[in-house]
Amino acid sequence: MIQPIAVTLGDPAGVGPEIIGRCWEQREALGLPRFFGVGNRDSLAGVWKGPVCQIEHPDDVHTCGDALPLIEVADSEIVEPGKPTLIGARCALDALEIATGLTRSGAAGALATGPVSKAQLQAIGFTHPGQTEFIGERCGVFAANLAMMLVGPTLRTVPVTIHVALADVPQRLTTDLIVSRGRAAAKGLTRNFGIKNPRIAVAGLNPHAGESGLLGREEIDVIAPAIAELQAEGIDAFGPFSADAMFHEQARKTYDAALCMYHDQALVPLKTLHFDEGVNLTLGLPIVRTAPDHGTAFNIAGKGIASHHAMAAAIRTAYECAAHRAID
Ligand SMILES: NC(=O)C1=CN([C@@H]2O[C@H](COP(=O)(O)OP(=O)(O)OC[C@H]3O[C@@H](n4cnc5c(N)ncnc54)[C@H](O)[C@@H]3O)[C@@H](O)[C@H]2O)C=CC1
Numbered sequence: 654m655i656q657p658i659a660v661t662l663g664d665p666a667g668v669g670p671e672i673i674g675r676c677w678e679q680r681e682a683l684g685l686p687r688f689f690g691v692g693n694r695d696s697l698a699g700v701w702k703g704p705v706c707q708i709e710h711p712d713d714v715h716t717c718g719d720a721l722p723l724i725e726v727a728d729s730e731i732v733e734p735g736k737p738t739l740i741g742a743r744c745a746l747d748a749l750e751i752a753t754g755l756t757r758s759g760a761a762g763a764l765a766t767g768p769v770s771k772a773q774l775q776a777i778g779f780t781h782p783g784q785t786e787f788i789g790e791r792c793g794v795f796a797a798n799l800a801m802m803l804v805g806p807t808l809r810t811v812p813v814t815i816h817v818a819l820a821d822v823p824q825r826l827t828t829d830l831i832v833s834r835g836r837a838a839a840k841g842l843t844r845n846f847g848i849k850n851p852r853i854a855v856a857g858l859n860p861h862a863g864e865s866g867l868l869g870r871e872e873i874d875v876i877a878p879a880i881a882e883l884q885a886e887g888i889d890a891f892g893p894f895s896a897d898a899m900f901h902e903q904a905r906k907t908y909d910a911a912l913c914m915y916h917d918q919a920l921v922p923l924k925t926l927h928f929d930e931g932v933n934l935t936l937g938l939p940i941v942r943t944a945p946d947h948g949t950a951f952n953i954a955g956k957g958i959a960s961h962h963a964m965a966a967a968i969r970t971a972y973e974c975a976a977h978r979a980i981d
């Protein structure tokens with residue numbers, strides 16, 4: 654049996670607390686597994702009126718009845734929705750630390766994280782580009798061996814470079830990095846989704862995949878050699894393709910994941926097609942970690958209009974991936 658899923662509330666001033674409360678309220682209709690929250694109780698109570706049950710350990714979830722089980726992260730101030738503070742960012746980071754530890758120890762079956770603000774985290778001294786790399790470090794995994802997979806009902810994408818300024822992408826894009834992300838994508842599809850021989854379509858970087866070198870040489874010098882290396886390892890990788898023609902309905906049926914060269918190349922098609930159900934799955938970890946594809950949405954926090962469906966999909970996907978791994 655899979656242990657309950659640990660769900661961090663994310664930044665207390667963001668939409669995390671209210672969408673997680675709503676996920677709990679509608680857990681049966683949404684088909685969600687057993688889960689518990691980790692975060693600040695007052696911030697949750699400010700935006701969600703349902704019952705909360707404080708627990709010390711995931712094994713206590715069964716004592717809570719209809720109340721949302723919560724491992725509380727104490728905070729010395731009430732954070733107002735839409736108004737992020739440094740204390741709130743500290744609380745989000747503490748929740749992430751606790752929930753990662755519980756998942757690593759096996760007390761939680763998987764980890765689904767609520768949205769945090771990278772700018773706020775950096776302001777309290779967080780040195781990682783995102784939660785992905787922090788969790789990787791806590792699990793002893795080198796950042797280059799991690800990958801971010803965006804998962805929607807009809808599309809999965811993996812960005813090769815992630816939180817990197819667009820101007821820096823060409824020099825960060827190396828054959829080794831593409832091979833490493835391609836391997837992680839192939840292994841992740843097998844391990845988390847049970848796909849035996851995954852098909853990986855590889856995007857080009859430049860318009861028209863470089864037009865035979867006329868519009869850039871990365872496809873010839875960097876990407877094609879990476880595809881050849883992946884193929885030599887027995888991975889069904891192919892391309893590079895023009896990114897503008899890779900994501901229409903027919904094209905999506907020809908692969909299990911698209912390996913994309915930079916953040917927006919991977920996230921724009923996913924969010925355009927599946928904003929309300931998109932999940933970010935971290936590949937390369939010994940634990941399962943997911944998150945909704947959206948951010949803190951400070952502009953609508955506390956207004957009761959944020960959709961909880963991507964968060965629900967993150968919790969459901971975390972459980973399903975953990976179940977696949979358990980069968981393996
Ligand atoms: N998984 C995570 O922790 C992520 C965190 N972020 C962080 O979030 C912060 C804000 O980033 P943005 O680029 O503004 O992205 P965002 O996703 O927070 O907001 C973009 C737009 O989408 C809307 N939106 C987002 N979530 C929604 C929901 N559940 N229901 C309805 N509308 C929703 C917002 O109101 C806004 O108009 C940044 O600090 C960023 O670092 C961004 C993406 C993922």
Ligand SMILES: NCC(=O)COP(=O)(O)O
Pocket residue numbers: 782783784785786920933944
């Ligand atoms: N755009 C995706 C994103 O920002 C996810 O970042 P994180 O999960 O590493 O915090």
